[in-house]
Amino acid sequence: MKYATFGAITAVMASALPATAQDLTEITVLTPLPRHTAWYPLIVGEALGYFAEEGVSVTLVDGGDLPATAFLENGQVDMASLDPSEVVIASVRGFDFDVVYEVMHGAVEGIFVLEDNPATSLSDLGGTTIGIVGESDRGLLLAALGHAGLSEDDVTIAVLGESAPLLANSLSTGQVSGLVGAISDFVAITSQGITTKNLLPPEMSESPANNFAVRADAVGGDRDEVIQGFLRAWAKSGYAGLVDLDATRAMAMEADPENWINEELGTIFLTAAQDLHRPDGEVFGDLRTDIWTGVIAEMAAVGMIDEPIDPSEVLNRAYIDGANDFDGAEIEAEVAEWKAANM
Template sequence: MLNRRGFTTLIAGAMALGMTAPALAQDMTRVTVVQPSPSAINSFNVFVAIGEGYFADEGLDVTVEAINGSGAVLQALSAGQAQFGRPGPGPVLAARGRGVDAVFIYNFSARSNFGIVVPEDSPVQTPADLAGMVVGTGTADGAEVGFARNVMSGSGMTEGTDYTFLTVGDGGPAVAAFQQNAISAYSASTADAAILNQRGQAVRDITPSEYARFFGNGYITTGALIRDNPELVEKFVRAIYRGHAFALDDANRDAVLAHLAAGNPQESEDKEFAASLFEAVRSKTIPVDMANGLGYQPPEVWEEWQAVQIAGGDLAEPLPDLTEAYTNEFTLKVNGSAN
C-alpha cells in the first residue's frame, strides 16, 4: 500500500485503456486535478470518469497529481499549478481566512470519512479519555486535523492543554507510532483505518455518532476560474458526477475496480483488500438526505465547520461571507436537482 508522504504520481494518457471515449484530440482542454494522497480509491469518481471517457466527452484531458495533504492541494491551486483539487472543508475555510480564493464545488465525502481510532485493546472508550495523551495525524494541516480538533473540543478538550497532536504520517509510519507508544490515538480516514487493520494494527473508532454529519473532502476550484470560465467548471463537475453515479451502481463494480487499478496499480495489488476498501469509501459518499442529489453541500454544516475552525484557532473570526466558500450551482445543475 502506498504512503502519501513524499509521493507524487502523474496519470496521463488515461484513454489508453481503450474505453468508450474517443481518442484525445488537439483541441482538448488540459486540466490538472490535485489530490491529498496517491489513493485512486479515495478519488474514485475521477478515475472512473477518466476510464469511462466522461472527461473526454466534455473535451477535457485530465492529469491527476497526488501531493501531501489538503494544505498542499490548496497551495497548488493558489499557485496556479492545478485547476481542481480534493481537500477537506476545514483547510478550505482556513485558506480563505488567509485570502486564498478557494471554492468548494462538489461534496464528495458526504458523510464524515474521518474518525479517531485507538488500538482495539486500548482502555480508551471516548475522546474525553484521551486527556493527557497524544493523537497522531497523517499530515500537519490536513482535513483529519481539523476533524479531530472538532471532536476533541466537543468533548471539552483543548489542544496543547488536554492533549497534543503529533504528525506521524500514514500507513507504516502510523503503525510504528502505535507500536512505539508514540501515540495513543490516530485521526484516521476510512482508508487509513483499513490500512492499519490490514497491517496488523487492529483499531476501533471512538468518534461520537453525531460527527457523521461533518462531510469530508470534496472538489474545489478557484473563484477566478468560476468567474472567468464557468463552462469549464460545469464540464468538470458533470464528469465527476457521472463517475460518481456510475460507481454507485453495483452492476458496474468490476469496471470500477479495473479503473481504480489502472489509476494506482500498487494500491490494487491485493484485489480483495482494494475491493473492501472501495466499498467502505463508497459508502461515505452517499448523502444521508438525497433530496438534493449527489454532491450537494448542506449550508448548515458549513456553518458548523466554520464554528469549529474558529474554536480551534484556524480562523480568527467568521469569514465576511461564508457562502463565498462554496457553491451548489454546478452540482445542482448536473445532477438534475436545480429548480
C-alpha cells in the same frame, strides 16, 4: 434514482460522434493523490468514457509541498481540491475562491481504537496516550478533544509515523489507546491483522473533505462549460462507482495496481472510499451549508480565524444542478455493459 434526461441525450450524441483526443479540452485539477482507488470517480469516469463524452481530458497536478491555494491564486490550475480550513482561511486573507462541489461528504480521518476497547466515545480516553501519525493530525485531535469535553492537557500525544507494523503494535500492546490517522492508516493497521473502531465525534464525521474549488472569477467565465462538463462527468462517475462493487474494483485494480497487491485490503480501501464519496441524499457534490456553518464556527472557536464568516462567501451552487443532470438508470446499464465486456 432518476435524474433529468439531458445526460442521456449527451451520451447518445457522444456515442454517435465519438470524441477524439483533438476534440477534448484539457482541464487541470490539483488533487492530493494521482489516479488512486480513494479517488475512484476519476478511474470510473475514464473507464466508462464520461469525461470524453463531456469533451474534457483531465490532467492532474501534484501540489507537492506548496499550498494548494497558491495554484488557484496564480491561475496554474482550473480547479483545486481543498479542505474547508484551506478555503476559509484563504477567504479571510482576501483570496476569492468558490467551493463548487463537495467531493467527499465525510471526514477522511478517524480516531481508531481496538475493536474490543470498552471506550464508547473519545471522552473515555482521558488520561491516556493517543497516537498521531504525523503533526498534521494534531489539529484534528485537539478539535475532537474539545468536542468530547477534554483538552490537550487531559491526554498525552505521541507522534508515531507511518510504519504499519509500528502503528499496529502501538495499539495492540496498549502503548497508545487510540490512533489519529487517515483511511490509508486505517487500512495499514488492518493489514497487520488489527481490527478497530472509530471514535471520531459524530459531529465531526460529516465534515466535507477535498472539495473542488475554483477562482470566483472563473464562474461564468470562458472556461465555464469545461468546469461544468468535468463536474457532470465526475458526478456520473461517482454514481457509477456505487452501482456494482465488482465492476468498480476491476476498474480500480487496472488503474491503481499498487493498492491492490492484497485484494482483500484493496477492497476495504475501496468500500471506505465509497462511503466518503456517497452523498448524504441524492445530490452528488451537494454543498451542505449547515455543515460548513459548523466547521467555520469551530475554526473560530479554536482560534484558526478571528470570527466566523458567512458560508455563502465560499460556497457557490452554480454547477450543482448541471452536475446532477443525468439518468441514473442509464448509468446502471452502462456499468452492466462494461462488466459484461470486461469481466
